[in-house]
Structures are given as C-alpha cells and as structure tokens.
Amino acid sequence: MSPLKGPGEAQTHDSSKLRIAIVHARWNTIIISALVAGARKSLLQSGVKEENIVIQNVPGSYELPLAVQRMYASSQLESSNTITSATSAVTDLLSSASLTDLTPPEQTEKDPPKPSNAPLIQPFSAIIAIGVLIKGETMHFEYIADATSHGLMRVQLDLGVPVIFGLLTVLNEEQGMARAGLGGGGHCHGEDWGGRRWSWG
Ligand code: DLZ
Numbered sequence: 188m189s190p191l192k193g194p195g196e197a198q199t200h201d202s203s204k205l206r207i208a209i210v211h212a213r214w215n216t217i218i219i220s221a222l223v224a225g226a227r228k229s230l231l232q233s234g235v236k237e238e239n240i241v242i243q244n245v246p247g248s249y250e251l252p253l254a255v256q257r258m259y260a261s262s263q264l265e266s267s268n269t270i271t272s273a274t275s276a277v278t279d280l281l282s283s284a285s286l287t288d289l290t291p292p293e294q295t296e297k298d299p300p301k302p303s304n305a306p307l308i309q310p311f312s313a314i315i316a317i318g319v320l321i322k323g324e325t326m327h328f329e330y331i332a333d334a335t336s337h338g339l340m341r342v343q344l345d346l347g348v349p350v351i352f353g354l355l356t357v358l359n360e361e362q363g364m365a366r367a368g369l370g371g372g373g374h375c376h377g378e379d380w381g382g383r384r385w386s387w388g
Contacts, residue, residue: 202234202382205312208241208258211353212248212318218360221367222317222353222377229381238306248318248354249331252338255314259346263310310348315380317353319363332356353380 207230211223223242230240241262245254316339322328335354343350353376357363361371368375 202230203236204307205235206239206241206262206307206309207235208243208255208262208311208314210243210245210251210254210258210314210316212246212251213244214247215319215321215360215363218319218355218363218367218369219317221369221375222319222355222380225368225375225377225383226315226317226353226381227377229378229383233382236304236307238304241311247331248320248335251316251318251335251354252342255316255339255350256342256346259311259314259342259348266309269308313349313351315351315353317377317380319355319357319367321360321363322356322358328356351380353377 209223209226211219213219227240227242231237241258243254243258245251318335320328320332320335332354336352339350339352339354355363355366355376357366365371365373366376367373368378
C-alpha cells in the first residue's frame with residue numbers, strides 16, 4: 188500500500204534524453220554531500236545518463252537562485268551555439284558549392300566513431316538546487332530561508348524550467364543528518380529530489 192504522506196506512485200518515462208543540473212551550497216558539507224550523492228544516485232537509477240548530469244557548487248544557499256539562473260542560461264547558450272555553428276557550416280557549404288560539389292566525396296578514411304557517452308548539448312531539462320540551512324541564535328536563518336525559497340520559485344517561473352526544491356531548513360544538525368539518511372532512521376531526501384519516488388517526464 189502507498190504511504191499516506193508522499194507523492195504516490197510514479198509513472199515511467201524515458202529519462203535517457205534528459206540533461207539535469209545539480210547545484211549545491213557548500214555550507215554544512217557532510218549533510219550536503221550525502222544529499223547530492225542521493226540525488227545523483229536516483230537520477231542514474233531512473234535512466235539519466237552520467238554524462239548528462241552536471242554538478243556545480245556555490246558558497247551558501249543564498250547564492251542558489253542566481254546560480255540556477257546562470258547555469259540554465261549558459262546551457263541555453265551552449266546549445267544555441269552548437270545549432271548556429273552546424274547551421275552556418277551547412278550555409279557555407281551551400282553558398283560556396285556548385286551542384287557537382289554536392290556529390291559526396293569518396294570516403295578515403297574511415298570516419299572516427301562517435302563516442303556513445305558524448306554529453307547531450309541541450310538546455311537543462313531541470314535543475315536541482317540543494318542547500319542546508321541550520322537555525323542559529325539570530326534571525327539569519329529566517330531571512331536566508333525566505334529569500335532562497337522565493338528566489339528558487341521565481342527563477343523556476345521566469346525560466347519555465349523545473350527547479351527542484353532541495354533546501355532543507357532544519358532546527359539543528361541532527362534533523363539535517365536524519366534527512367540526509369545519516370542517522371536517526373530517516374531516509375535521504377536527496378534521493379527523492381533525484382526522482383526516487385516520482386519520475387521525470
Ligand atoms: C552565513 C550563513 C549561515 C550563518 N548559515 C548558513 C547555513 O546554515 N547554510 C547555508 O547554506 N548558508 C549559510 N550561510 C551562508 C549564506 O547562505 C550566504 O552564502 C552568505 O550570506 C553570503 O551571501
């Protein structure tokens with residue numbers, strides 16, 4: 188039976204053509220490392236190819252929204268540069284060639300085989316933002332948690348791309364460790380963010 192709490196049964200999708208970014212904060216490294224490893228593990232299990240997972244880091248959670256925005260923009264640029272250079276190569280060929288030039292040249296050397304693990308050059312299908320905020324004695328926690336949450340929602344809506352909310356806002360280290368699967372009987376929430384109990388589609 189499905190548990191009462193949680194996203195329910197996942198549909199199955201082909202994830203082999205997805206390109207996914209993970210961007211994580213460096214604060215609270217032990218917890219972060221477990222969450223990132225969990226997210227990566229689930230992505231691989233759900234069929235995302237290793238070469239199509241890009242992982243970057245930023246100092247703290249407050250930097251996550253801007254990092255998501257920049258990473259997505261650079262993946263778009265990379266992808267459009269590839270399309271532009273392929274298109275201009277064809278245009279160059281057509282503008283300089285006479286019809287006879289368009290006869291395919293005899294193959295003298297065997298084309299080198301394309302590596303099967305070449306990464307996809309396309310904008311990210313989704314970005315997983317991971318951070319761990321641990322409450323201290325002042326209001327700092329509340330301000331960063333609020334700004335980061337709103338920032339991540341804003342970039343998600345602005346970009347029109349799923350931004351997975353991997354921000355733990357915990358009251359102490361023990362709560363963080365438990366939610367990273369590092370004790371206290373909890374499971375690693377990073378696995379959920381990578382699609383363990385739901386599916387990319
Ligand atoms: C400054 C700060 C503090 C006190 N705590 C955390 C935290 O628990 N988790 C986290 O990800 N980042 C923390 N930071 C750093 C801020 O997110 C941010 O990097 C700095 O304020 C610089 O902008």
